[in-house]
Amino acid sequence: MYQLAIRLLLVIVFIISPDIYSHDGINHSIKGKSKADDAAQCVEPTELMQKEHFVFLYHQRDKTVINGVRTKNHSFANCIDCHVSYDEVGEPIPINSEGQFCQTCHVQTAVNIDCFSCHASVPRGRKPEAHISLNYNHLEDQVSQEIEKLVSYVEGVK
Amino acid sequence: MSTDIKLTRRGFIVKSISVLSTVYFIPDLFAPAQAAKPLHEEVKSDTKWAMSIDVDKCASGCTACVDACVEENGLYGFDRPETDSQWIRKLTIKDIKTDKVKVVPMLCQHCENPPCCDVCPTGASFRRVDGIVMVNQHTCIGCRYCMMACPFKARSFVHENLTEQVTTAPRGKGCVESCNFCVNRIDHGIPTTACEEACMKEGHKAISFGDLSDPNSRVNKALKIKQNRRLRADLSLKQRVTYSNI
Numbered sequence: 001m002y003q004l005a006i007r008l009l010l011v012i013v014f015i016i017s018p019d020i021y022s023h024d025g026i027n028h029s030i031k032g033k034s035k036a037d038d039a040a041q042c043v044e045p046t047e048l049m050q051k052e053h054f055v056f057l058y059h060q061r062d063k064t065v066i067n068g069v070r071t072k073n074h075s076f077a078n079c080i081d082c083h084v085s086y087d088e089v090g091e092p093i094p095i096n097s098e099g100q101f102c103q104t105c106h107v108q109t110a111v112n113i114d115c116f117s118c119h120a121s122v123p124r125g126r127k128p129e130a131h132i133s134l135n136y137n138h139l140e141d142q143v144s145q146e147i148e149k150l151v152s153y154v155e156g157v158k
Numbered sequence: 159m160s161t162d163i164k165l166t167r168r169g170f171i172v173k174s175i176s177v178l179s180t181v182y183f184i185p186d187l188f189a190p191a192q193a194a195k196p197l198h199e200e201v202k203s204d205t206k207w208a209m210s211i212d213v214d215k216c217a218s219g220c221t222a223c224v225d226a227c228v229e230e231n232g233l234y235g236f237d238r239p240e241t242d243s244q245w246i247r248k249l250t251i252k253d254i255k256t257d258k259v260k261v262v263p264m265l266c267q268h269c270e271n272p273p274c275c276d277v278c279p280t281g282a283s284f285r286r287v288d289g290i291v292m293v294n295q296h297t298c299i300g301c302r303y304c305m306m307a308c309p310f311k312a313r314s315f316v317h318e319n320l321t322e323q324v325t326t327a328p329r330g331k332g333c334v335e336s337c338n339f340c341v342n343r344i345d346h347g348i349p350t351t352a353c354e355e356a357c358m359k360e361g362h363k364a365i366s367f368g369d370l371s372d373p374n375s376r377v378n379k380a381l382k383i384k385q386n387r388r389l390r391a392d393l394s395l396k397q398r399v400t401y402s403n404i
Contacts, residue, residue, distance in 0.1 A: 063200075065294050068195070068345050069199070071197055077326070117319070117320075118295060120324060124322070124324050125232060125325055125327075126326060
């Protein structure tokens with residue numbers, strides 16, 4: 001009887017646990033494939049991320065918007081870039097749509113976030129860190145200014 | 159002119175430019191690398207972003223700056239000109255005395271004494287220490303006092319749900335927004351705004367952007383060459399966007 005109780009308890013724990021904690025690095029429930037599926041770990045230890053991801057995000061958003069800090073680690077754009085899933089044809093699936101990364105847990109825990117009314121739910125447009133080389137324009141501009149000045153100078157002394 | 163002088167006018171210009179270019183190129187190739195702020199550092203008040211607009215160089219009918227802004231910040235509207243967001247727009251102004259018509263790009267003037275920030279009840283309208291006036295959309299409640307306070311009508315309100323935002327410029331219904339000097343670019347070490355870049359590419363070079371603390375910045379050069387004016391200087395708002403030939 002005692003053994004049966006233990007087993008029953010084990011079975012119950014086993015059934016409940018996937019909802020709360022289990023994470024083996026493979027997202028069995030999420031449709032599509034994300035960069036995170038191949039990555040070894042998150043930006044912080046997984047357990048910390050599960051409990052505190054929003055704390056990181058809330059801190060980061062003030063640091064970025066008010067103080068111009070652009071570190072990548074806790075950047076929202078970066079979470080989305082890594083965690084968004086791509087379907088068979090390589091199209092990104094909005095990360096907050098049904099069954100996707102930022103939605104599944106929240107449904108279970110009745111969390112409602114409005115972030116995606118503003119933030120793009122798939123990577124869209126230029127990457128924040130993509131560097132546009134403008135040295136060329138910059139120089140061209142100055143050279144042409146020099147030419148203008150020079151020409152007017154020469155014309156003046158002639 | 160005797161024939162043994164080999165240095166023609168053309169030759170003189172070409173040679174002077176080659177010499178000048180070495181002088182002018184070298185510091186500029188290295189300057190941006192020094193100027194860019196490391197990503198983990200906070201912005202400091204010794205950087206002073208500013209813009210100078212030469213109205214005579216701004217071509218009527220050209221919308222390169224406006225289009226570039228729309229693309230950079232994903233400002234796709236609903237074909238409702240009355241309410242669609244405009245971070246930069248082109249105005250046509252006419253001198254009543256002389257009937258002379260000019261076109262002027264109008265954008266957030268990034269005042270040092272910004273009236274929008276004075277009236278904001280939540281502190282969402284704020285002036286970043288490097289001089290960029292912007293909206294912290296996380297705390298904006300959409301009351302639109304700032305829009306009333308702005309003498310330049312530089313701000314827009316988002317009236318509808320949006321779906322096509324770009325990653326670098328989140329924006330959404332119920333918030334006020336305006337030009338932020340392409341803050342995302344600047345913070346990532348790209349020292350130019352989308353509108354300036356477009357204006358340069360178009361060959362007009364009416365817009366010069368840069369850091370007032372850097373004597374070699376394009377904005378400082380533009381300020382040196384031509385007398386610049388602030389719009390509505392009587393309001394003493396000390397805008398960081400100034401105009402020449404207006």
